[in-house]
Amino acid sequence: MNAILNVIWLVLCGLWMAIGYAVAGVICCILIVTIPFGLAAFRIANYALWPFGRTIVDRPGAGAPSVLGNIVWILVAGIWLAIGHVITGIALCLTIIGIPLGIANFKMIPVSLVPLGREIVPV
Structure with a gap:
């Protein structure tokens, strides 16, 4: 069932989201200071391609630099990405x-x- 859902996801919205996150990752990696954000964008792009059968867990050992980076990410891009996912999720839920x-x-x-x-780890 996960494979079928992943293929439907990939065709309808996963490919476009992955391309968007990958482009953001390339832009962040060009700017040397934002390489950690670029790597995170590549991880999200990988997850956006094939989300069913995988889940997100906290990485052990992530400390204060991750917290500070997340605060910057939320202010710059995170809130807008989350709003976009909420709106898209609501639109997708309108059909069975x-x-x-x-x-x-x-x-x-x-x-x-x-x-x-x-x-991102397998379930």
Whole structure:
């Protein structure tokens, strides 16, 4: 079932979200200071491609630099990404077939809001 949902997700919205996060990651990696944000954007892009069967957990050992980076991320991009995922998730939940995709979109809110100090693992 996860494979079918992942293919539907990839075709309808996952590919476009992954491309957007990957472009943001490239831009962040060009600017040397924002490389940690670029790496986080690449992780989110990977998760956006294939979200079913994977989950987000806190990375052990992530300390104060992750917290400070997350505060900057929230102020610059995180809040807007989270709002975008909420709006898209609500729109997807308006149809019966879109409900699992909307739930997957809601599942991406925590990692798009505070990506540093998180990792994506199989369920």
